[in-house]
Amino acid sequence: MSEASPLLPMLQKLSLWVSLGLREQQALLALPHTVRSMRPHDFIVREDDRPVHCCLLLSGFVVRHKVAGNGGRQIFSIHMKGEIVDLHNSILRRADHHVQALTAIDVAFIPAQAIRDIVAAYPLIGQAMWYETLVDAAIFREWTLNVGRRDSRARMAHLLCEFALRLKVAGLGDHAHFQLPMTQEQLSDALALSVVHVNRTLKALEADGVIRRSKRELQIIDFDHLARIGDFDSRYLHLDRLAGGQVP
Amino acid sequence: MSEASPLLPMLQKLSLWVSLGLREQQALLALPHTVRSMRPHDFIVREDDRPVHCCLLLSGFVVRHKVAGNGGRQIFSIHMKGEIVDLHNSILRRADHHVQALTAIDVAFIPAQAIRDIVAAYPLIGQAMWYETLVDAAIFREWTLNVGRRDSRARMAHLLCEFALRLKVAGLGDHAHFQLPMTQEQLSDALALSVVHVNRTLKALEADGVIRRSKRELQIIDFDHLARIGDFDSRYLHLDRLAGGQVP
């Protein structure tokens, strides 16, 4: 219950979905855990693992992804501070996808059994975690739509909008001006495009004056315009309960 | 608790994930519900609804889907007997996608509040339902990979393998010989291809002697071969706990 508990971001995130009582809050902060730093490309979980830990991301960015038989990689989602990045795999007990660090990260490892126990003891916490995974699922659906039915321009715009908005919600800064934590190759894995085409698409958006870039730094000049290009409607993120409301 | 309760398939499905005690079983079967029949194309839930019911599918097939701004439709998953087709939307309270009947169906409508209550009262039931939605999410991920990183041939083969295997698991018949409950246009919405190309892809698979068709009737001549073409590995379905084990 120390104010400085590294688990605080988790408490804040879960409180978005369910209003937790003092007992639940204390139980959450009292969860056993080990904080560790990891480097870019390190795996938190590998497909086929039987995870014994559940990971709370304290800083940095990670992705979920999977590799097809033909070598193609597909990223399903990007995660940031405060998100529990491995509920899916650890609750199902057998990992069906990889979870990998995009940047340098700090992670709190919580024993999976401790999660199961706290969920059994405090149904409200279970409910909050369920919500969290349901929102993940909503994001997966939107990405399927993105990859399946939007052209390269819209796909890219959509990803940028989602990322910017989630950065803002996570309190990680300006949604109009931020650092993209990924290479163009990683972008291509998220968008199911080739690296070459990612490059061209970015340049096209820049040429049209919707974004500006220098290296990984990205500035969204007109968010609404980008949202229109990307067919982006934030409702799938289920942010209703937040102070702010809809699209910023 | 009459043997003939229409909710029995749900009990069986949930029992796959968690072993439920007598109390839980009774509570489940005692859930208030109304059985209704619906016709092809009827909507169970529409995007943006605030669902007051949660639907258990008793017979027939339904799909989840969403429509992009450019008119493109993307189907995320197909559901069959025994599946609770609207936990996602009703737990999140605001539907972010459509759920629509593919064929004539029978559905049990259960008040969403009754679901919330039973979950609060019986954590084990909540856990089982959580599992169910996690497996849904695993399927969404695999479909993203399918649409994003496999070519038309593999995509089609993958979908057929998944459908055949799930039919079998649901006890709905022979996984080598069945009726496809969807038009080629609906297939195209699931695979993110054009109708024309779906047609050509099916013919190609048939020409190669992997499947045989007459109208909607489909025969898989060599499942393993089809699985190889489709890069299909059933682990993402998390069927471990079932009697049968892996790929049939």
Place this chain on the structure above:
DNA sequence: CGACGATTTGAAATCAGTCAAGAGCAGTGG
């Protein structure tokens, strides 16, 4: 400076989409 990864650009190749039209089949109504 050298080296390696990331980005950028051009040209050629290809998979899948679009357009258009015909065939098959089932249901409807005259």
Place this chain on the structure above:
DNA sequence: CCACTGCTCTTGACTGATTTCAAATCGTCG
């Protein structure tokens, strides 16, 4: 009973978005 209507399926020809291949440039870090 048959013509009519409306889907669904099929096929061919053409188009086009994106990929692939190849090579140059840029930047950073030891």
